[in-house]
Amino acid sequence: MKYIEVTGWGNKRKHLIPLNKIVDFNFEETYTTISFVNGKQLNIIEDELVIKEMLGYYGMGLVSEEDLRTLDELPF
Numbered sequence: 455m456k457y458i459e460v461t462g463w464g465n466k467r468k469h470l471i472p473l474n475k476i477v478d479f480n481f482e483e484t485y486t487t488i489s490f491v492n493g494k495q496l497n498i499i500e501d502e503l504v505i506k507e508m509l510g511y512y513g514m515g516l517v518s519e520e521d522l523r524t525l526d527e528l529p530f
Contacts, residue, residue, distance in 0.1 A: 458508045460488070463497035471496070473512065479505060 456473045463485040471488065478489040481502040488496045500508075502516075509515055 456512050458505075460496075460498040460500050463499050466499075469496060469498070473509075473514070479516070481505075 457470045458473065460469050460471055461467070462469060475490050475492075476488055477491055479502075480487040480489070485497050486500055486502070486505060488498060490496070506516055
């Protein structure tokens with residue numbers, strides 16, 4: 455199983471998060487919220503760039519609609 459280690463926003467505790475339990479990331483200015491398959495959420499201090507780097511370690515990534523448009527514009 456693949457995990458990321460993140461830091462809680464309010465208590466600065468470390469949390470090991472299994473990637474297959476994550477449903478959503480919500481990136482705010484000062485914190486990020488992770489939503490899980492069980493409906494719970496966790497606020498963390500890591501920002502979008504750090505989360506993307508963590509996912510990249512496992513060969514995963516976040517793709518936005520803007521990313522797809524950029525790919526469509528590339529000449530192949």
